[in-house]
Each structure stands twice: as structure tokens, then as C-alpha cells.
Amino acid sequence: MTEPASQWTAASAKAHFSEILDRATSEGPQTITRNGRRTAVVVSIEEWERRTRRRGTLGDFLAASPLGEVADLIQRPRETSRDIGL
Numbered sequence: 001m002t003e004p005a006s007q008w009t010a011a012s013a014k015a016h017f018s019e020i021l022d023r024a025t026s027e028g029p030q031t032i033t034r035n036g037r038r039t040a041v042v043v044s045i046e047e048w049e050r051r052t053r054r055r056g057t058l059g060d061f062l063a064a065s066p067l068g069e070v071a072d073l074i075q076r077p078r079e080t081s082r083d084i085g086l
Helices: 010-015 017-026 045-052 058-064 068-073
Strands: 007-009 030-034 037-042
Touching: 007 010, 010 017, 010 030, 017 030, 017 037
Parallel strands: 007 030
Antiparallel strands: 030 037
16 A cells, blocks of 8 residues: 555655655645554645734634624623632
């Protein structure tokens, strides 16, 4: 059984690391397997930055969430802090 061009065994990855880096840049993500199980993926820095770029704030995310409507229904009491005996 031959491996897909984007999938490498750990041993093969060690021997062809430069090629994996080149292919990650030109062809896309390269998967590394160990004992037949997918273990890691090598991606270009451009792909990594594109996927990890922050888009908006947490507040923006929550406001756009379907749960935002539920959060509007929950009201926090506006009373002052309570005394706690220590």
C-alpha cells in the first residue's frame, strides 16, 4: 500500500524533512503518522497565520452567538455587595 503524497510515516518524515517543508508550502498540509495513526500535521506559516488570526473580540463572538439572545434574558441583580461574615 502506498502513502498519499501528503501523508508520511515518522521514519520517512525524518528522512525527507526538507521535502515536507517544501510541500507544505506548495501543496498544503502534510500529515505525519506513527504506528499507522495520524500524529501531526506540518503546515506553511502562511496557512498557520491565516487559521490562527484573531477575528474580533470575545464580546463580538458572544453577541453573534445564538446564545446571545438567551444572555439578554438573564439579568444580574443590581444590588450592592452583600456582607459575608468571616
